[in-house]
Amino acid sequence: MAKGNIYAWYVCMVVATTMILYGYDSSTFNAVQGSDHWNEYFHQPGPSVIGSINTAYTVGGILAGVLFSAPISDNFGRRWAIIVGCVIVIISTFISTFTPRNIGGFIAGRALVGIGQGIALPAGPTYISEIAPAESRGKIMSFWQMNFSVGSFLAYWINYACTKNSGSLGDWDWKTVQMFQLLAPVIIIITVSFCPESPRWFIAHDRLEDAVRALSLVRDDAERVQNEISDIKRALQFEKENISSGYSALWKDKSVRKRLYLCILLNIGQQLTGQGSLNNYSTKIYQAVFTSNSTIQLINALNGTLGIIFTLNATWTVDRFGRRFLFLVGAVGMAICMLTAAAVVTETPGSLSDGKSRSVGIATAFLMFLFAFFFKPSWGATVWIWTGEIFSMNVRNQAIAISSQAQNAANAVLQQVFPVFLASEGFYAMYMFGAINVALFAYVWFFIAETKNVGIEEMDAIFGGANHVQSAELAKGKTELIEVAAVEANTKDGSKGTA
Structure with a gap:
């Protein structure tokens, strides 16, 4: 691999670690709510309060993201959005860990975590899509979702270790898990500070020399650097002269509006697969079939470990078979897992209140692992890849912010409703997720376009919009023809005057 490509991979991997924030935090609360010390510390919060804690986090993320x-x-660059978000996460960690025995303080800390992540996360896919070469963009973006699994892996194994030593740790069995949340944002702030800013951001702010310097670091071919710089300049010039930017531009262009609707539904679908509820409430779900909290936390930890391996499947499939292929296969696999898990638990002897047999518990855990096998490389990684690559520069940040926060909006509703639904209906809830995954298969089949190997500046044409690079070239050609015609007309007029 050439030196420039190696550095492109490096800076993209650094920025992709931002997703560890999301993976660790979303798994942290799922882990700590199983702690007896946490429940005693906050006076045994009920299902509605548990839902409110998660809702505060997601609402904070939605507001900050949008x-x-x-x-x-x-205005300040992709890196600064990531850094500011990480600083807020650091502050929120201290609040949620050291709040007095008042659930309101813990909820405030969760809301602040959501705000920090809401600022940082949308900037990550934007940066990666603008730095990564087109031919390996999908492969690189797949590591974005993998780092969610890395965050979950860390949270679950740290929590498992604390659970095994709960007696000696006391309240620190959950506070330790909370405090480890500081590790990722501190590392991200340090490493991102040394990464180059996006060349597209530099050009948008009339800093051409900085753009050339930044792009030269991540490309080896000088001719390719000049070609990409030229394409970016023409595309941005076309957008500046012919279309507006910002949130208002999302609704003016039919092609952009279409993409936004498709992307919002796709991101909502990611949460409706059942993964959002599993990630936040797997402890509560497994309590229906396992009695030992230590066993449940071990299963969560193993699931987090396998999640990393499963996500890696996207790195060799997404640019080879395409985005649609992964979406379709993932939806079918997840539907089968959810429907089978529901049948295994609800149709076997024994009540949930009295506990199911060990074989039912093992089968359920296996099906949840198999669900993750299908979800991680498809609706986990590929949703972020597709979201990060389909929008043009003038609306990319705004569109990614809205689309990614659609995940949080869907999650907020599920987090408020699902714990109550689970408490009353048990594993019958999994039938609902199975049906949703069947519907998602149909949605992708009829509406989602393939974007494999399409250049960022050429993505508009896929969705019925104008190719900004070609449109800029045509506009330039027309301008040159008009100028030539004007010169010829002036020459003729001068000749007539002389005659």
């Missing part, structure tokens, strides 16, 4: 992420990213 209102603050894009303005910071557009």
